[in-house]
Amino acid sequence: MITVGYSCNYIDNIKISLDKYNEYGFDYIVAPVIHPKCSEFIPFSEVFLDGKDRNKIVINIPKRDFRIQRNIRLLEKELNFAGHAGIQNIILECPEDHESIENMATIINRKLNPQSETNDHHSLAISIKLSMANIKMQTQELRKDPIYIDDDYEWKKWNHLRKIMQFHPNISIALEVNGELLDTDRLDRWLGEPIKFIILSTSVFLTNSSKFPVLSKVMQLFMGQINFKMASNFSIIIKGNNLHGHIKNYCQYIGHLQKTEIFSDKLQKFCQYYEDLLQYPLQPLKDDLDSSVYEVFETDIIKYQQYEKAIEQALMDIQKDVIIAMVVGAGRGPLVDKALRAAHSVDKFIRIYAVEKNPNAIITLEMLKDLKWGGYLGLSHGYVEIVSSDMRYWSAPERADLIISELLGSFGDNELSPECLDGVWNYVSKDAICIPQSYTSYLCPVQSQRLYSQLSLDRRTNVNAYEYAYVVHIRNAYLIDKPKQVFTFEHRRGDLHRPPSTRDNNRKKRLTFHSKIPTICHGFVGYFDCCLYGNHRLSIVPSTQNSNMYSWFPIYFPLHTPFDVSGHDDDDDDDDDGKIEIQITRNVNDIHVWYEWTISHPIQSPIHNLNGKHYSISLH
Ligand SMILES: C[S@@+](CC[C@H](N)C(=O)[O-])C[C@H]1O[C@@H](n2cnc3c(N)ncnc32)[C@H](O)[C@@H]1O
Structure with a gap:
């Protein structure tokens, strides 16, 4: 579920504002702690907030010139105050010039990497506010300077900053989108960045016939892309004056958008929680896989459909009525099943040797032989023999017409399919077929x-x-x-x-x-x-x-x-x-x-x- 926040320019009483926008359906508010005009701390009555409330506040720190010492000190104060009030999420607007960016990065770096653990701010999450505006949208004043006439300008600021921050995982992006999208490459480049917030001004919304706010088709698709790329881990912030009846209508519209096709991701339910998670590759030759791992393999309908069709075609190309097939690395037997089905559908008899080196999987194979594959009598179109051995060292009783295996890793050869299949050479016939080819x-x-x-x-x-x-x-x-x-x-x-x-x-x-x-x-x-x-x-x-x-x-x-x-x-x-x-x-x-x-x-x-x-x- 994607959360929606409302960005307030100024607030008198944090608790009252929070309750008000919560009632309208917003999950949190974004607010400054310093008065935008007079650089004074807003009476931010954090004493009235409980732990739940604190999670519903994001502090917004506006763009400042951090070449000026006074502004640097102000930033330090704001970050200290956020720490003191127990507020973890901060949006910090990225300054324009490199010196300001470097000074700002130094302050954030100090906060995220404190000298002493007692000042631990590891939980502080800082999102850098940037704009996806293309050059056509830059202000007249900025356009006079040639370095700003660049569609990459905002991204380059971010790239500069994150390098100084040494790619710290607590740094993300709050991207303001003004309705004008960039070309595909530049858009994709933003989508490859850790975007935590998308900021939408109320003026980006169109008005439908019932006077409700809606996003253009292009913007809807873009939101769907963001949702996919961030694996639903992002939030939308609405900012600006209400232009469509009631401010809660924006929130309702985002809720509605999430239920549409644009946000659906069919693969997600199988792969949820694995998004961008780094895992060590399996080594099925060295290690014996667990039953749960085999179970995951076996639920992949598409993979086994492809195998079944390939086996059917190979069986038809082998000019024999009784075909000797070896399923090498049989696991818990799904390829044996497919080979039997294929033999049945092309009306051939197949004698299968299911070769497996994992002793635990062998127990399952023996059981399947009795329960499913006709035991010692076999089935009308096939017979299965279970072999507990490493395929490279097995002395087979006869030569195979067909070798079937699935020993592939994410990089093809990285689970050592080439080395394992080299081992079948002394028990295959001269014109044996191998699946895969x-x-x-x-x-x-x-x-x-x-x-x-x-x-x-x-x-x-x-x-x-x-x-x-x-x-x-x-x-x-x-x-x-x-x-x-x-x-x-x-x-x-x-x-x-x-x-x-x-x-x-x-x-x-x-x-x-x-x-x-x-x-x-x-x-x-x-x-x-x-x-x-x-x-x-x-x-x-x-x-x-x-x-x-x-x-x-x-x-x-x-x-x-x-x-x-x-x-x-x-x-x-x-x-x-x-x-x-x-x-x-x-x-x-x-x-x-x-x-x-x-x-x-x-x-x-x-x-x-x-x-x-x-x-x-x-x-x-
Ligand atoms: C990726 S799994 C595939 C299992 C099964 N064919 C399937 O599709 O679910 C690879 C299987 O090959 C087995 N294996 C790997 N190297 C082997 C070898 N040299 N000899 C026999 N079995 C091997 C592993 O134990 C594992 O069961």
């Missing part, structure tokens, strides 16, 4: 303060947090360019029987990306796409992804030090503007597999995860 990983540079700042928190306990890759249901991020292909692995028909000594699973790739607009790169997001068989595919690459498939979240490769990227527009002759270059390697030795990544343009970074010292995927 091939898979390719993808990478894309990303701007995401939200992801990066989580690691800066982690760094207090883990200095190597930037040397790992993380699985993440990514939302609050801006993809700087289109994803590009990285590593491909193929398991082609006629190739599977070749011994592993004829293959090399080491890989190295250099990729170049371009940014059209100025941005900051916090790392890279990885995806995969996979050809199961024929034209049946699985993909999590945004442009080709199977809709409603949620088995895999993308992978995030962070950078120690984010770097600024200049924009490269069509009139720009310098090819190096906006260029980002990364080199990534996949390295294999007898013990494990690991990735190393390094930036070579526009900066030279150190090699992340050198020698797999921090993040490696165990082969044993």
Whole structure:
């Protein structure tokens, strides 16, 4: 549920104002603590507020020139007062010049990183007020100065400030939107920032035939996008005079908007609470997965539909009536089920070996064999044999016509599908088919303060947090360019029987990306796409992804030090503007597999995860 606040210019009595706007349906009020004209503290009778009330107040600190010492002192007083009154949320309007921004950032930094723990202000949440106005909306006075004639001007102020704040997770944005939206790239860049408040003036609302306030279609879609990108963790502030009957009508309209299609997100219920949460990737070869993990896999209808169709097609392409299939890494058996169904629908008989190295999953498989797969007699179209073994070391009683597996990670090969499938070579027939046939990983540079700042928190306990890759249901991020292909692995028909000594699973790739607009790169997001068989595919690459498939979240490769990227527009002759270059390697030795990544343009970074010292995927 998205909360709505009302921004008051001035208040005499905080309790009375709060009660009044609560009654109108607003969840909180935004108010200054200092009189806007005379720099005097408003008699902010915080003694009448209880704990619940305090959470319903956001302090607003207006734009000031922080080159002036008096204003700096005032800011310190306001922040101290907020701490004293127990008010955690503060909106601070961003000043114009860099010196003011730097002075303001110093004061906030001191508050958020106090010398002594007794002055702990870690819970203070500061939102920097910025405007999404495009240049056409700048005031005449500002437009005279060439640096202000820039659609990136407000974003650059923010980018400057957050770097001084070292991407502190308690810093977010209060973005004022005046109804004029920017071009897609710039809009997406804002949507990749940690926006906590959207400020809407009452004048942004149109009037419908019943004289009620409504947002334009474009603004409605924008609100839906914000909701998606912030995973519903944002709030709307209404400011300005009432122009539509009663001030409560704005609140009611936002409530109504949230019930419309624009705010619905079908995937959300499966992935809720995982948004932007960094998790270590699974290692199903090294670790035995829990039943609950298998259960999550098995609820993904789309993934298994694709497998079933691919198996059907492969069975039709194998010119035999009795087909020997091996489901390697069978888990709790969903692919065995699909193979039996496929055999039934193409009217072939299939003998399946379900090979699994997790002893706990084997117990379930044995049970399923008895209860579902016809036990020792089998079914009319198939028979299942359970094999408790690592697929790489199994001595099979016969050769397979068809190998079926699902050993894929978010980056395709990162759960060691290539190494595991290399192990089937001595029990496959010469023209055996493998499902999947091939898979390719993808990478894309990303701007995401939200992801990066989580690691800066982690760094207090883990200095190597930037040397790992993380699985993440990514939302609050801006993809700087289109994803590009990285590593491909193929398991082609006629190739599977070749011994592993004829293959090399080491890989190295250099990729170049371009940014059209100025941005900051916090790392890279990885995806995969996979050809199961024929034209049946699985993909999590945004442009080709199977809709409603949620088995895999993308992978995030962070950078120690984010770097600024200049924009490269069509009139720009310098090819190096906006260029980002990364080199990534996949390295294999007898013990494990690991990735190393390094930036070579526009900066030279150190090699992340050198020698797999921090993040490696165990082969044993
Ligand atoms: C991602 S799960 C997929 C399970 C199941 N096919 C499904 O779709 O739900 C991968 C399975 O492969 C198993 N596995 C991984 N490496 C293996 C190996 N070398 N030999 C046998 N099983 C393996 C894991 O224990 C796990 O059960």
